[in-house]
Every structure is written in structure tokens, then in C-alpha cells.
Amino acid sequence: MTAELSIFVSSVQKELEDERVIVQNLLNTDPFLSAHCIPVLYEFEPASSDKATEGCLKALDRSQVYLLIVGVQYGTRIGALSISHTEYRRAKERKLPILAFIKGERVLKREEGTEVFLKEIEVDGFKYKRFGNVIELQKEVRAALVRLLADRFGIIPSSDENEIAQQTIEATSTFESRLLDRIRWEDLDHSVARRLVSVAEGGSPEDLSAPELLAGVSLRGLLWREPDLGEYFATAAGIVLLAKDPSAILPQCRILADAYRSTEPDGEPRDHEDIRGPMPIAIDRAIAFIDRNTRHPMKVIGLNRVRIDEYPVEALREGLVNAVAHRQYEDAGRKIMLEVFSDRVVVSSPGFPPAPITLASLRKGKYRPCSRNPVLAQCLSYFHRIEERGSGFRRMRDQMLDHGLDHPLLGTDMGYFQVTFPGPGEDIERLRVPEDRLLVTPAVEAKLNERQKEILAYVLSEGSVTNRWCRARFNVVYNTAYRDLQGLVDLGLIEPVGSGRSARYVPKGDHA
Numbered sequence: 001m002t003a004e005l006s007i008f009v010s011s012v013q014k015e016l017e018d019e020r021v022i023v024q025n026l027l028n029t030d031p032f033l034s035a036h037c038i039p040v041l042y043e044f045e046p047a048s049s050d051k052a053t054e055g056c057l058k059a060l061d062r063s064q065v066y067l068l069i070v071g072v073q074y075g076t077r078i079g080a081l082s083i084s085h086t087e088y089r090r091a092k093e094r095k096l097p098i099l100a101f102i103k104g105e106r107v108l109k110r111e112e113g114t115e116v117f118l119k120e121i122e123v124d125g126f127k128y129k130r131f132g133n134v135i136e137l138q139k140e141v142r143a144a145l146v147r148l149l150a151d152r153f154g155i156i157p158s159s160d161e162n163e164i165a166q167q168t169i170e171a172t173s174t175f176e177s178r179l180l181d182r183i184r185w186e187d188l189d190h191s192v193a194r195r196l197v198s199v200a201e202g203g204s205p206e207d208l209s210a211p212e213l214l215a216g217v218s219l220r221g222l223l224w225r226e227p228d229l230g231e232y233f234a235t236a237a238g239i240v241l242l243a244k245d246p247s248a249i250l251p252q253c254r255i256l257a258d259a260y261r262s263t264e265p266d267g268e269p270r271d272h273e274d275i276r277g278p279m280p281i282a283i284d285r286a287i288a289f290i291d292r293n294t295r296h297p298m299k300v301i302g303l304n305r306v307r308i309d310e311y312p313v314e315a316l317r318e319g320l321v322n323a324v325a326h327r328q329y330e331d332a333g334r335k336i337m338l339e340v341f342s343d344r345v346v347v348s349s350p351g352f353p354p355a356p357i358t359l360a361s362l363r364k365g366k367y368r369p370c371s372r373n374p375v376l377a378q379c380l381s382y383f384h385r386i387e388e389r390g391s392g393f394r395r396m397r398d399q400m401l402d403h404g405l406d407h408p409l410l411g412t413d414m415g416y417f418q419v420t421f422p423g424p425g426e427d428i429e430r431l432r433v434p435e436d437r438l439l440v441t442p443a444v445e446a447k448l449n450e451r452q453k454e455i456l457a458y459v460l461s462e463g464s465v466t467n468r469w470c471r472a473r474f475n476v477v478y479n480t481a482y483r484d485l486q487g488l489v490d491l492g493l494i495e496p497v498g499s500g501r502s503a504r505y506v507p508k509g510d511h512a
Contacts, residue, residue, distance in 0.1 A: 007145070008040045008063035010087045012075040013227045019069050019103070021177045021235060022134045023141055025221040029374040030142060030165050032157035036149055037065075039219070053078050057090050065148065066091035067141070071103045074113030085117050092124065097152075099144045100128035101137060134177070138169045168374055175329040176237035176373045179224050182249055185214065185232035188242040192278045193217050196241070199382040217242070221375045236329070237375045240279050247276050252332045252350070255286050255320075259293035259340040271340075279376075280383040283320045286338055290316055293340045297428050306433050307509075311345060311421055315399035315408070318392050319419045321384050323349035325377040327417075337416070343423050348416040404432040444491060451476075452484050459494055464504045 009023055020041055027039040042059040060066065068088060075082035081089070091098055100121055110118070121128060129144070131137040142165060149155045157165070190213065194205035197216030208216070214232065217223050222238030225231070239246050239253070246253035259271040271293050275282045294310040323336045328351025337348040351372075397407040400421065409420040424430050440456070448456070451474050458473075459465045470481035485505055488494045494505045 006063040011069040032161040068100045074111045178236040254335040257338040312399040312403040345421040404430045
């Protein structure tokens with residue numbers, strides 16, 4: 001049986017905004033919970049008390065689970081009760097499952113209204129869990145929701161999902177959920193935000209309304225709302241992904257790219273770029289940097305003439321995405337390094353793999369994936385169409401081997417985690433052409449007559465062909481040769497240069 005529960009998260013917003021974002025991120029990124037739970041965090045305008053209460057209760061009425069986080073503060077009173085207290089009583093009336101989590105020990109001094117609220121919860125007989133930090137909160141919330149899904153629907157996580165969840169929670173950095181008040185929603189790159197939300201929700205960027213876009217970005221832990229100001233600001237993860245220049249706030253958010261003439265670094269690289277911008281865009285620019293500083297030979301395969309990349313682009317992209325998603329952001333003094341040598345490409349990311357992952361387990365391909373920055377990892381998987389769960393390193397290995405190259409080398413150097421992509425060196429012929437790059441597939445070849453096959457082979461070897469050559473070679477009239485050539489044009493295999501009887505035909509895409 002499948003279930004998708006709306007989890008209403010209730011708390012004093014300003015005091016517990018960190019915890020709210022952490023719970024939201026957990027529900028969005030945990031491999032088990034994200035398949036069955038949707039977080040609902042109602043954001044209200046304090047200046048309009050009646051409408052705030054009405055909006056909260058409407059959102060709660062559409063939810064199936066009430067999740068309460070209590071700290072020290074009682075919150076804004078609307079009448080006799082705070083909004084959270086009002087929500088709690090509504091959840092009781094509707095007989096919703098109530099999951100309560102209390103921050104701090106019993107001896108912690110709390111506001112009077114909070115003490116009264118906690119006593120009511122105890123008298124009502126609801127069990128609650130205490131937590132001291134966001135790691136403990138994530139563990140308690142996950143355990144409570146797993147029990148609820150098992151009891152109500154008979155749905156239980158697999159052992160792999162449990163292990164991934166435990167390791168990810170323990171490895172999770174608090175960096176990406178940090179609440180910063182320096183970049184407003186209006187100042188972020190909304191075109192990048194549209195790409196993210198549209199891919200995540202399976203729609204078109206143009207079809208997203210402004211409120212839908214704001215809700216989609218907030219839902220993914222990239223924005224937080226300052227209740228007193230009524231404004232939305234980027235979380236640290238939001239700055240990394242959506243700020244026009246993240247390094248203006250977080251100087252570590254840059255990719256320093258150098259291309260060298262030989263196999264060793266020197267003081268004068270032939271190309272250099274300090275890549276800044278929203279990290280999804282920065283990754284694309286890093287790929288373009290590699291593209292312009294590596295070789296792209298043409299290779300004839302059967303009836304195909306194909307431009308080959310020196311390195312498989314998707315393996316390089318995976319390496320860069322991993323560097324951005326899993327680096328140690330607490331180290332503000334170091335950037336991601338991209339080095340292109342004559343015989344290899346090296347991507348260096350600050351920090352080592354999060355425990356319990358080790359270099360040995362990565363090299364063997366025997367490890368459970370976990371992420372230091374799960375929100376960044378998930379959002380980047382949307383941008384770059386990379387599967388978030390599973391082994392990116394295994395995919396990189398397969399892509400390199402399929403390209404005719406040796407597998408990537410994993411290592412560390414002076415506090416950096418490094419992925420080295422060995423190149424072909426002087427043996428450029430070892431590069432393989434991916435089947436999806438072949439224009440003349442077996443299906444296309446079946447459409448060609450024998451003359452067209454020979455014409456295409458001649459074009460690929462000599463660079464061009466004319467109607468006159470075809471007439472002389474096959475002893476046919478002008479119209480027959482023209483039909484053969486036009487058939488190849490219609491299939492997208494060749495294209496004409498010039499017009500009339502003086503036209504020559506070249507491989508598609510070779511026209512200068």
C-alpha cells in the first residue's frame with residue numbers, strides 16, 4: 001500500500017526557524033520519508049492576526065499529521081492562545097496523530113505560556129521526545145514518522161534506506177540550513193530558480209506563477225521567512241544555488257580553473273578562469289572551460305564521421321556536481337579547484353568524504369551513499385539530471401571505461417578530496433564513439449541504397465562530394481544523382497554548400 005501524508009510542522013517561527021528548515025529538509029531528502037511525506041510549513045503575516053490563524057488552520061485541516069516543535073518562547077498570542085497552541089487544539093479536535101518534540105531538558109526555564117502548553121500536552125497523554133541539537137531532532141522525527149507509517153499503512157523502510165538515513169543524518173553539515181538575512185528573494189536569480197522547480201515538479205518553467213515559484217523554492221529549503229519583516233531570505237543552500245554571485249557572501253563558492261600546456265602545473269597556465277555565479281551555472285561554465293582546453297578529434301566509424309570529446313562529458317559533470325554538493329563548506333578559505341593537464345583532468349574539493357565513507361570503500365565501490373549536504377545534492381541532481389541516490393563514482397568509472405579511458409583515480413592532497421580523470425595521452429585512437437552519437441544507426445542505414453552508402457563514405461573520407469562526381473562514379477543522370485544526394489540531406493547526414501549545379505555537399509555540421 002502507498003501513502004503520501006501531509007505533515008504540518010508547527011512551532012514559534014522566529015525562535016525555531018533552524019529546526020523548521022531542518023525538518024523540512026529531512027522530509028524532502030530522506031530516501032524513505034520523501035516518498036511518503038510532504039512537509040507543510042505555513043508562513044503567516046504577524047500584522048494580520050485573524051487571517052494568520054485562519055490560514056494556519058486551513059492548512060492544518062488539509063494535513064494528516066501534526067508535528068509540533070516547542071522551545072522556550074510561547075509565540076504571538078491571538079486571543080488567549082499562541083498560534084501553535086491554537087493549532088495543537090485543532091489537531092486534537094480532528095484526532096490527528098500528534099508528534100511533539102521539545103528542545104532542551106525539563107529544567108530549562110521557559111516562558112510561562114510555554115510551561116502551560118507543555119503541561120496540557122502531558123495531561124492529554126501525548127508522548128513527546130526531547131532533543132538537544134538538530135542531529136537529535138532529525139533522528140527523533142524520522143523514528144516517529146517511520147513508526148507511524150508502519151502502524152497505519154504497513155509501510156516500512158528497507159535496511160538500505162535506514163542505513164543511508166542514519167549515515168546521512170550523522171554526516172549532515174548544518175551549513176546548508178543556516179539562515180542568513182543578507183540576500184532577499186527578489187535579489188536571487190529567478191531564471192535558475194525556475195529551472196530547478198520546473199524539473200523537480202515535472203512542469204514547464206514558463207507555466208510557473210510567481211507564488212508557485214516562491215513556494216517551490218521555499219519547499220526545498222532554499223528560502224526562509226523572517227516573520228517580523230514578512231520578507232523571504234536565502235538560506236545558505238539557497239545562496240549557493242541561486243545567488244547571482246554566491247562568493248560575495250560565501251567566498252568559498254567559486255571554481256578556480258587552470259589549463260596547463262604540459263603534465264605539470266606552471267606559473268603561466270594557457271587558460272585561467274575564476275568561475276563565479278549560481279553553482280548550477282558555474283558547473284556548466286566549468287564544463288565549457290574543459291571543452292575549450294581539450295582535444296576534439298573527428299573519427300570515421302562506418303558511415304559516420306563524429307566529433308569526439310577527449311573526456312566523457314557526463315563523467316566530468318558528475319565529478320563537478322559531487323565536488324559542489326559534498327564539499328566541506330565550513331572551510332571558507334578554500335575553493336573547488338579544476339586543473340586541465342595535457343594528460344588528465346583533476347577536480348579537487350575541500351574536505352574529505354563524510355564518515356563512514358572512506359577512500360578504500362570508494363575505490364572498491366562498496367559503500368552506502370550519504371551526503372554532507374543533502375539539500376544541495378538533491379537540487380543539483382535536478383539541474384544536471386544526475387541520479388541523486390546511488391554511486392556517482394561507479395557511474396564515472398563506467399563512463400570513462402565506455403569512452404576507452406582508464407577509470408578515475410580517487411585520492412586526497414593537503415585537505416582536498418581529488419578525482420583524477422586520466423586522458424588518452426598520445427593514443428587518441430583509443431577513444432570510443434558512444435552509440436548515441438552515431439548519425440547512421442542501423443535503422444538509418446537500412447534506408448540507404450548502395451549508391452548513397454558509397455556517396456556517404458566518400459564524403460566522410462574526402463570532405464565533400466558533387467553531383468558531377470556521383471554521375472561519373474555511378475553512370476547515372478543528373479536527376480538520379482540529385483535524388484540520392486537530397487535523400488542524404490533529408491536524413492540530416494550531409495548538407496549543401498552553394499546552390500545549383502555548382503553545389504557541393506559536406507558532412508552535416510562541417511559547413512564553415
